[in-house]
Amino acid sequence: MQAKEAADRLGITQRMLRHYEKEGLLDVSRTLNGYRCYSESDLRRAGRIRDFIATGFSTREIRAMSACLSDDGSGPCEGGVQKLTEKLEHIDRLKAELDEKRDAVINRLYLLKKGLILEKN
Known part of the structure; x- marks a missing residue:
């Protein structure tokens, strides 16, 4: 899905999604014409980033906790x-x-x- 729909589903702006990407928190694939294309996994990761930011974490702190952003593993992240x-x-x-x-x-x-x-x- 494209950025507008992804942002709408997450309740954030497209600018915030780009910020997550710029900060190295989110790696989004692109279509042939260069548009960002968000997968369901990207949305889950972006949702986790949004939630960490909402609880007071900086992007630097979140980057240090990258294991907490992925779909890998079960239970609490390292x-x-x-x-x-x-x-x-x-x-x-x-x-x-x-x-x-x-x-x-x-x-x-x-x-x-x-x-x-x-x-x-």
Whole structure:
């Protein structure tokens, strides 16, 4: 199938499909006239790439987990569980930092509203 239909089925843009290819995550065959031709296997791989990106992985990180993108094997991909665990720990650290900042902003607002801190203009 051609890029437009593939993108529509995946819920992404054709530009994203080209980006996956440019980043070395997807190797798509071409027709004689040069159009990209996506197989069902390509769609599954692109769907996995899309899902990893949606969970916060960069294309560099995904490239390092290429075994997790193929249809080969059964069960978890090599290193996949570890990489997902590391990503979750990273997200939890970021969330904790944001929660601290949020609490600081709420405290500052409270003090400003009570007039305990004078704003400088």
